[in-house]
Amino acid sequence: MGRWEPGAGGRLREAALNLYLERGFEQTMVADIAERAGVTARTFFRYFADKREVLFDAAAELEEKSLAALEAAPATASPLEAVAAALDAVAAIIGHDRALARTRHAVITANADLRERELIKLAHMSAALADGLRRRGIGDAEASLAAETGSAVYRVAFQRWVDADDLDLREAIDQSFAQLRTLTASD
Amino acid sequence: MGRWEPGAGGRLREAALNLYLERGFEQTMVADIAERAGVTARTFFRYFADKREVLFDAAAELEEKSLAALEAAPATASPLEAVAAALDAVAAIIGHDRALARTRHAVITANADLRERELIKLAHMSAALADGLRRRGIGDAEASLAAETGSAVYRVAFQRWVDADDLDLREAIDQSFAQLRTLTASD
Structure with a gap:
């Protein structure tokens, strides 16, 4: 974006x-x-x-920067910590302009073809992050699960952020990760 | 399916x-x-x-049965337990024939349009489960996160199941939920 x-x-x-x-x-x-x-x-x-x-020209940059952040995470980082670093990089690019993100999101939500395109772009990014985790030595299934879970965390955080008035995108992501830990702890 | x-x-x-x-x-x-x-x-x-x-005619049945299982989960079930019940219903429908699932999966994986179609069907099911969780009184963001996380768990489990020789789909789903708990605990 x-x-x-x-x-x-x-x-x-x-x-x-x-x-x-x-x-x-x-x-x-x-x-x-x-x-x-x-x-x-x-x-x-x-x-x-x-x-x-106009709606999707930033996808390549987002994928590239988030993958670079995942690769730059310390070797001691857990898989989800590495994914969190990737999401931080996404937040650094789009998080400063909620008005833009909100308008873009409203346009995409209103059109089935655009929703599908967005879904495909997000799936592509998730697959790239999973590959990045595999290159860090994470097992195949664990890498997919961490990347897909990160993608779920991001989507929920993004929605809360565009709906909010004063929440920061980074904060929203942190809150979603915390909510995920609560969900899995009560499972 | x-x-x-x-x-x-x-x-x-x-x-x-x-x-x-x-x-x-x-x-x-x-x-x-x-x-x-x-x-x-x-x-x-x-x-x-x-x-x-031929490839997608079972999507409606899968969505209907999984939603019914989610709705039938005890009121005391946590959001992820209710989602696990929904995934059990999916496993009950497709889990008895790995050969069919494997062939279908190979066909879909080989074709970009079919991959997109599958992605959209899965997103649709995840949205339906999130709505089902909301009707159980789960908060908006938490419901989305639980459903999307369940979808991630399912996709990873499904892949391991079709690649395996003797793993049961239900077992694969249980293992992916366990892996998710490990991932979030080490985060």
Whole structure:
């Protein structure tokens, strides 16, 4: 996920997300986005391959940074601690702009195709983190379980964060991990 | 997921899965399936809406039975115990035929569209279980976390079960829950 960055890219992203929310994703054309951002459609395509990319262009960065954080975790870190480090890296990228995240989330939630795309991106990231854990010497099933559990923790934390007014995304993740420990302890 | 049930439906399912595995899902036509099963294409369409339905026609039954098991869990059951009851119901349906599950899993794993479809079906089931937990009075975030964690446990257990020779699916699920407790205890 990007930021409300300055310049044409930032204006295009802001215009696109607001139009998707107001009119619906399907109903918004690239020409509408460019017009609202005060640029040409040609400029839009300098920043984004298509209108869906406005929503998903940060997935590669998120996966790369979270994997780097997992790999940089101390060798003594438990599997879930390494996953928590990866989620911290995600929070560092998207956690500073709840308004952007909330708008993007509302747009995705309103459209079945976009929900599926988001699900696939998250599954891809979870698989990458599981592979990263295997490279740290964690067993196959344990690595998958830790990565998938981390993914569950993240999704729940993210939802609470976008719904909240003053909760920090990092705090929300910490709280979800604490809730997971409570759940498994009472199992 | 169905069974190698007797009659034309069972023969069609077996023929379809074997052809998908041998030739690939995309390359297999309904006429090929009907021919191998020794019936007409018209008979195929009495059992399945299309060739994808051979793989996913049991999703509704799995969701319904697992939700019923969750709802039938004692009021004193913890959220994860209720989810475990739901997964037991899934295991009771698909756990008796590893050969079928293994073939189906291999076919789905080999095809990106089918992998996405499977991911969406699992997400749908997880959301239904979370809703079921909410109706049991579990808080919103806790219900999502328990259902998503259960989904992670199931996916890892399922993979170990299809890869194994003598492990029972129920045992594999129990082992994954135990592994989850170990992971969260060392976090």
